[in-house]
Amino acid sequence: MAAPRHGAFHPLTVAEVDRLTDDSVALTLRVPEELREDYRHAPGQHLTLRRTAPEGGVEVRRTYSICSPAPTADGPGPAHLRVGVRLVEGGEFSTFAHKEIAAGDVLDVMVPAGRFVLDPAAAPASGHYAAIVGGSGITPVLSIAASLLAARPDARFCLVRSDRTAASTMFLEEVADLKDRYPSRFQLVTVLSREEQESGLPSGRLDEERLTSLLPALLPVAEVTGWFLCGPYGLVQGAERTLHALGVSRTRVHEEIFHVEDTSPAPVRSAASAAAAAGRVTARLDGRSGTWPVQEGESLLDAVLRNRADAPYACKGGVCGTCRAFVVSGEVRMDRNFALEAEETDAGFVLACQSHPVTEEVEIDFDR
Numbered sequence: 001m002a003a004p005r006h007g008a009f010h011p012l013t014v015a016e017v018d019r020l021t022d023d024s025v026a027l028t029l030r031v032p033e034e035l036r037e038d039y040r041h042a043p044g045q046h047l048t049l050r051r052t053a054p055e056g057g058v059e060v061r062r063t064y065s066i067c068s069p070a071p072t073a074d075g076p077g078p079a080h081l082r083v084g085v086r087l088v089e090g091g092e093f094s095t096f097a098h099k100e101i102a103a104g105d106v107l108d109v110m111v112p113a114g115r116f117v118l119d120p121a122a123a124p125a126s127g128h129y130a131a132i133v134g135g136s137g138i139t140p141v142l143s144i145a146a147s148l149l150a151a152r153p154d155a156r157f158c159l160v161r162s163d164r165t166a167a168s169t170m171f172l173e174e175v176a177d178l179k180d181r182y183p184s185r186f187q188l189v190t191v192l193s194r195e196e197q198e199s200g201l202p203s204g205r206l207d208e209e210r211l212t213s214l215l216p217a218l219l220p221v222a223e224v225t226g227w228f229l230c231g232p233y234g235l236v237q238g239a240e241r242t243l244h245a246l247g248v249s250r251t252r253v254h255e256e257i258f259h260v261e262d263t264s265p266a267p268v269r270s271a272a273s274a275a276a277a278a279g280r281v282t283a284r285l286d287g288r289s290g291t292w293p294v295q296e297g298e299s300l301l302d303a304v305l306r307n308r309a310d311a312p313y314a315c316k317g318g319v320c321g322t323c324r325a326f327v328v329s330g331e332v333r334m335d336r337n338f339a340l341e342a343e344e345t346d347a348g349f350v351l352a353c354q355s356h357p358v359t360e361e362v363e364i365d366f367d368r
């Protein structure tokens with residue numbers, strides 16, 4: 001069977017729209033039998049949804065994490081995929097999702113992508129994992145925790161989540177189900193910033209000071225196999241600094257930052273990128289290569305997109321990682337990177353949407 005094409009879109013039918021809170025919904029998408037292998041995903045991956053506004057408007061792409069558990073390696077691909085969408089004020093796609101999308105609609109959906117993942121098959125049988133999430137950062141972690149606990153009967157998972165109030169907390173029921181199903185292996189701590197809670201935990205933000213006292217009291221920090229941090233930039237950075245101060249190795253920490261705004265992050269126009277020289281890029285995509293000019297200040301992705309409309313991207317802001325490519329030869333410089341881990345950049349991967357040529361000739365490969 002041919003491998004699914006990186007960045008390919010297919011039309012999927014919406015099977016259900018569930019209201020989770022006043023400002024969030026879950027969309028369940030039906031995957032036809034012939035596409036199930038294409039939509040096979042790892043726990044923690046995301047989908048990019050595409051909408052072309054009516055009357056020739058611009059195309060909008062938004063990335064939403066899959067919250068449903070991942071299929072097992074020896075079973076069939078998923079028949080359904082569920083994603084969580086939080087409404088953002090003025091957000092074009094999230095407003096469309098909340099006000100217009102209904103069961104029976106057909107959406108353009110990219111095959112799963114993302115490297116904020118935990119492969120249960122590769123996890124130690126009695127691995128102890130932990131996650132620190134804020135707001136809609138629960139979405140990929142729900143899939144990670146459910147998939148791990150189902151696949152590994154001795155594994156444990158500790159979830160520390162924060163939100164504003166209980167009413168604004170996404171996937172309350174699904175998380176409560178995990179607690180019921182795995183009472184001795186799933187540990188849950190909820191911190192609400194604007195509401196007192198029954199557990200006795202005082203309200204307030206989940207900042208470094210709070211995490212520094214909370215984490216060692218909850219679990220043996222040094223023995224945790226892997227940490228998953230997901231949420232707004234400030235929370236993820238604070239959690240990362242806390243773990244570092246508690247002696248956790250960087251290699252055990254995985255991060256995914258959610259942008260609170262629903263619009264694409266503004267492109268960085270640093271002095272470096274503005275001065276980025278023109279050059280030529282050779283790009284391999286879906287088995288075919290081409291060589292094209294890169295204009296001054298332009299990203300490698302935009303240069304490729306002018307010639308290959310199927311080049312993979314979603315946010316164009318250095319956040320989602322969809323445009324990841326391997327640098328085969330030449331040198332590039334990235335404006336910013338919130339998506340690739342240090343091991344990936346060390347291995348030669350870059351975000352094409354943030355990369356500019358440093359050498360006159362650059363060769364990149366989207367297929368690796």
Ligand code: FES
Pocket residue numbers: 312313314315316317318319320321322323324339351352353354
């Ligand atoms: S398109 Fe999202 S990181 Fe490049």
